[in-house]
Amino acid sequence: MNLFNLKGKRALVTGGTHGLGMAMADGLASAGAELVITGTTPSKMEDALKHYRDQGFKASGYLFDVTNEEDAKKYVDIISKELGDIHILVNNAGIIKRELAITMPVEDFRRVVDVDLVGPFIMSQLVAKQMIERKEGKIINICSMMSELGRNSVSAYAAAKGGLKMLTQNLATEWAKHNIQVNGIGPGYFATSQTAPIRVDGHPFNEFIINRTPAARWGDPEDLAGAAIFLASKASDFVNGQVVYVDGGILATIGKPSNED
Template structure:
């Protein structure tokens, strides 16, 4: 096998959760371009239909399902249906997630639990559902979408940081527990990425925009395209001896102490 073939996903079935738009959509698009069959889910039919239309517009025949990834019974039914209708999943990307920006003292416990449920419990549930099929198939790739908040704290994101820190350790534990079955579990930690959700923050005069650019050695926001190469690497045979690793795609923020005040 030559080096180019090691990065191919031809013949692989990839499930990317919550991939109707944004980072999940970009990763799934990259996988399709690398040869994979794409399966995705979202929380309701409206979002699934929106995603199917977006995939169709870029020439991808994706398979969309409605599934709440926090509901273990629904996830098990979903994965079973995918295996019957499309095939056993080779690649899982736990992308679905939420964030609630609320100061800790103002955050209700139910809001904290909701973030933990979606951002940490759901990756556990979905991974647990796909691992048996991967074991039978003799290989598998699980990629958890972590965050710089897997390493850092910040105002108003106590629940998100707790969940993403937990997801980092879940990643390492899956790698530890199932590596002997030729299953690799790694994470991607995006930096600050240009998405529709961050558009209001990215105007030239916005203080947060200036803050992010000053803290990033690359001196820019990341794009969803910046995540495509790392996602393909971690899903491909090229990463078969990479396990339990979090790959931060952050333009260097985590390596940088910041500029000295003038």
């Protein structure tokens, strides 16, 4: 299975200190990649590095905000000098602010777009420069089902994730000639600490997701590992500008009547 072997590769995962970012980083490291994790909270970084190292993974961590262009450039340079080239970039860092569009402060809208769209552009531009010199690289943007669908109260998030899908396609178009593949992963609804309060039996949203998903369950974070490994490895060398939706089939169906088994 050498197509999926990531030994000798260095993967930078933004926001890899918890949640789905950590699950994807676990997958990449299990395939042999060295991890470089970014975050903004020291305590989360400390816990994350312990988590990775306890599993025997080689992992380093750097604290900076991916929306700060000067800091991002400084730390990408530091990472390159201290560890070496970045072969895989996973643009996972993101935020969401749930607010109806009619009342959402413009400042909040801008912040979501800044983190979820501008941040991936900054990091991709910085890392792609060394990838172009090397004539090889993998960039994985973490999109969303909101890259395709609308939903009540997430206008800023959907706008950013829709933009990230199109950024993925445009960067793939520009950089394919340098043997750089730029693709995305679109997670569905996953069982994480953030969704725990609404995943209890009897909660309306829990019932909605189970009924709306053909797989009839929430995703396990580990379900993302395979897609991440595939898009980071030689197995995807002729896959470019695509978004792989890991959603249990939600986007494949209009749904089913409530009385249908």
